[in-house]
Amino acid sequence: MKNDSFVITIKKLNKWYGSFHALKDIDLNVALGERIVICGPSGSGKSTLIRCINSLEQHNSGTIVVDGREMIDSKAVHAIRAEVGMVFQQFNLFPHLTILQNLTLGPMKARGLSRAEAEDRAMTYLERVRIPDQAQKKPAALSGGQQQRVAIARSLCMEPKIMLFDEPTSALDPEMISEVLDVIVDLAEDGMTMICVTHEMGFARRAADRMIFMDYGEVIETGPPNEFFDAPKSERCKLFLSQILQH
Amino acid sequence: MNLKIIVAISAVLLLSGCGSSGAWGWYVIDPRTATGQENIYFLVSGFWATIQLSVIAAFISMILGLVIALPGMSSNRWVRLPPRVYVEFVRAIPLLPMLFWVFYGLPVILQSLGININIDAFWGAIITLAVSDSAFTAEIYRSGIQSINKGQTEAAKTIGLNYRQTMRYVILPQAIRRILPPLANQFIYIVKMSAFASVIGMQELTRRANELVVTEYRPLEIYTLLVFEYLVLVLVISFFVRSLERKMGSDESR
Numbered sequence: 140m141k142n143d144s145f146v147i148t149i150k151k152l153n154k155w156y157g158s159f160h161a162l163k164d165i166d167l168n169v170a171l172g173e174r175i176v177i178c179g180p181s182g183s184g185k186s187t188l189i190r191c192i193n194s195l196e197q198h199n200s201g202t203i204v205v206d207g208r209e210m211i212d213s214k215a216v217h218a219i220r221a222e223v224g225m226v227f228q229q230f231n232l233f234p235h236l237t238i239l240q241n242l243t244l245g246p247m248k249a250r251g252l253s254r255a256e257a258e259d260r261a262m263t264y265l266e267r268v269r270i271p272d273q274a275q276k277k278p279a280a281l282s283g284g285q286q287q288r289v290a291i292a293r294s295l296c297m298e299p300k301i302m303l304f305d306e307p308t309s310a311l312d313p314e315m316i317s318e319v320l321d322v323i324v325d326l327a328e329d330g331m332t333m334i335c336v337t338h339e340m341g342f343a344r345r346a347a348d349r350m351i352f353m354d355y356g357e358v359i360e361t362g363p364p365n366e367f368f369d370a371p372k373s374e375r376c377k378l379f380l381s382q383i384l385q386h
Numbered sequence: 387m388n389l390k391i392i393v394a395i396s397a398v399l400l401l402s403g404c405g406s407s408g409a410w411g412w413y414v415i416d417p418r419t420a421t422g423q424e425n426i427y428f429l430v431s432g433f434w435a436t437i438q439l440s441v442i443a444a445f446i447s448m449i450l451g452l453v454i455a456l457p458g459m460s461s462n463r464w465v466r467l468p469p470r471v472y473v474e475f476v477r478a479i480p481l482l483p484m485l486f487w488v489f490y491g492l493p494v495i496l497q498s499l500g501i502n503i504n505i506d507a508f509w510g511a512i513i514t515l516a517v518s519d520s521a522f523t524a525e526i527y528r529s530g531i532q533s534i535n536k537g538q539t540e541a542a543k544t545i546g547l548n549y550r551q552t553m554r555y556v557i558l559p560q561a562i563r564r565i566l567p568p569l570a571n572q573f574i575y576i577v578k579m580s581a582f583a584s585v586i587g588m589q590e591l592t593r594r595a596n597e598l599v600v601t602e603y604r605p606l607e608i609y610t611l612l613v614f615e616y617l618v619l620v621l622v623i624s625f626f627v628r629s630l631e632r633k634m635g636s637d638e639s640r
């Protein structure tokens with residue numbers, strides 16, 4: 140494949156926290172529209188990797204190219220963040236703003252949309268995540284599942300090319316997990332490029348084009364979900380899968 | 387309940403004073419006599435200067451504190467260094483020596499630089515109070531801002547906000563609820579510390595009491611009134627601080 144058919148190109152990425160080597164020579168190419176699920180034990184570097192993609196963490200060596208732009212200076216970081224949305228485990232909604240204000244803040248302040256345009260757009264995406272009726276409430280008045288769907292809508296309001304999800308359902312009560320996953324599957328079916336860190340293997344089978352298994356800061360195994368789940372090659376991956384599928 | 391205790395104690399003091407004619411001489415501030423009225427008026431009219439000093443110093447300190455606190459939280463350590471040094475340095479200097487330095491020393495430095503500014507007692511006291519308090523306000527801002535979850539800043543970054551926008555729309559509106567009550571509380575310290583301005587000749591509450599003591603030889607009664615003057619001032623401020631705390635402390639997400 141030609142290099143420019145990838146929307147994300149990561150080469151020999153290394154990240155240290157002090158003397159701790161959190162990411163070791165990571166190579167990863169993501170094609171436009173590709174849906175990737177990353178899994179692996181706690182501390183294996185999953186969050187660190189996707190946080191490097193929108194520069195919430197600075198990498199120490201290697202190159203990251205997103206949408207044809209190499210992450211080298213703050214101008215590039217700004218441009219890249221405009222193309223990359225992110226959803227956090229803890230939602231990170233702005234508690235002092237209403238749901239609607241949470242959604243319009245970025246479009247109005249960072250993109251210069253008028254209030255009317257921004258609110259229009261916000262309502263479109265709130266409908267998309269199926270909670271248009273909550274627009275005037277504060278985040279604390281919503282359930283966890285609803286809050287996470289708002290967080291997804293807030294990212295979508297910036298109309299990103301790529302969405303990153305860092306364990307979007309790990310902080311949710313079990314009965315709310317599926318309402319959030321359904322929204323993400325919807326997005327996937329619409330062709331959104333996404334990288335999702337999750338241990339929801341049912342979701343991974345449904346939505347992923349490719350699985351990535353990480354351990355100790357390395358990509359250990361990667362492949363399409365069927366192969367990955369039914370015939371994992373490495374021992375570490377086998378062990379990991381047997382552990383999480385038990386529960 | 388605080389108020390009750392204070393009233394009780396003052397009642398005991400007054401009664402014991404009025405009963406035995408030996409130790410107390412309330413005539414000096416007896417509102418029923420002309421001299422007493424005059425003296426009371428002289429003492430109480432120091433309120434205006436004390437309040438002026440405190441309010442202006444607190445205002446400057448609030449602005450100075452923010453200017454110091456923001457770069458003090460930079461991820462760049464060279465940006466962070468000067469504000470940190472300022473805070474440590476200013477915090478270490480006792481108020482009275484700083485006041486002497488500003489009042490007697492600073493004009494000399496300014497003059498040698500060719501700047502002919504006369505620092506009077508009023509502005510000398512304000513500069514000193516504001517600078518020495520700014521180290522504490524800066525720390526109040528810092529802890530208030532840093533108490534806001536890091537995820538808020540990260541979320542703001544991912545929706546494209548820059549540093550200024552993140553502070554203005556996301557962090558400060560949340561932090562202000564945690565900053566205002568301790569900031570208002572800090573105002574009480576300024577009010578009390580403003581008494582030091584008396585030593586450089588500022589005609590505020592304490593100075594006036596001192597001057598009256600020199601002419602009337604009634605330190606006990608006059609200083610008792612002085613203490614009550616500060617007490618009233620501080621109680622009024624605390625009352626506002628409390629109601630502010632109640633307002634701010636109410637559910638942060640509402």
Ligand SMILES: Nc1ncnc2c1ncn2[C@@H]1O[C@H](COP(=O)(O)OP(=O)(O)OP(=O)(O)O)[C@@H](O)[C@H]1O
Pocket residue numbers: 156159161179180181182183184185186187188
């Ligand atoms: N700011 C930091 N300072 C120091 N070490 C860190 C920091 N952030 C992460 N680490 C370390 O880097 C390693 C990888 O962390 P990371 O959060 O990427 O793991 P993860 O795979 O996302 O784990 P989890 O499943 O628990 O979220 C961990 O060992 C963690 O302790």
Ligand SMILES: [Mg+2]
Pocket residue numbers: 185186187305306
């Ligand atoms: Mg993680």
